[in-house]
Amino acid sequence: MVLVLLGAPGAGKGTQAPILAERLGIPVLASGNLLRAAVAERTALGREADRFMSRGQLVPDATIVRVFLDRLEATDAVDGAILDGFPRTKIQAEALDDALAETDRRVDLAGYIEVPLEELVVRMASRRICTANGHVYNLVSNPPRRFGVCDIDGSDLVQRADDHEATVRARMVEQVPALLEVVEHYRDHGVLRSVDGRLPIDAVTDQLLATVQDMRPV
Ligand code: AMP
Secondary structure (H helix, E strand, C coil): CEEEEECCCCCCHHHHHHHHHHHHCCCEEEHHHHHHHHHHCCCHHHHHHHHHHCCCCCCCHHHHHHHHHHHHHHCCCCCCEEEECCCCCHHHHHHHHHHHHCCCCCCCEEEEEECCHHHHHHHHHCEEEECCCCCEEECCCECCCCCCECCCCCCEEECCHHHCHHHHHHHHHHHHHHHHHHHHHHHHCCCEEEEECCCCHHHHHHHHHHHHHHHCCC
């Protein structure tokens, strides 16, 4: 099963993706984590991506499509994968369709985690991620057991550079219209399912798993 997680920045894709991966036994590919690793390593990709990410803008389609689809191909995704953060534009969605079609696959489900925009801006002020693997916490709604330390791998928790309020607003302005086009793309393909992202984390997971069951061929 190829499962795409859709949602505005802060909707909970990065929280849900690893939970679903464990429950479904398939890997996660998270474009933001991939880019942040490249930025930290100061590779050519990282230097290019950082110019856009630090302003809340999308990395150009040509760059992210090449990098992400290469990674998808290289990952052990025979039983499927969960895509977090890709595709983010219609061009990326079409490129993904074409790449999957080459091996007779397709996006089986696009799970759209819907949250009102104003709630997202508030959420992101208290979001923290771990430095080792990008595990996601929220100081208010999903705090770590020990302050400042990741429950899963023990690394330090930090605020993402692009989670400061001015950048958050820029990300919403830039990314939400593109997201809505991607939502329409999957609606047209009959694989879009929406879940209520204002619910507690467990309830959102349950809704997403229920949509997975619905979409699985019997
Ligand atoms: P995320 O961790 O998914 O919120 O991504 C962080 C930032 O990485 C985004 O705000 C974009 O600047 C960039 N990014 C991640 N995925 C993509 C994508 N599919 N297309 C373009 N830019 C992306």
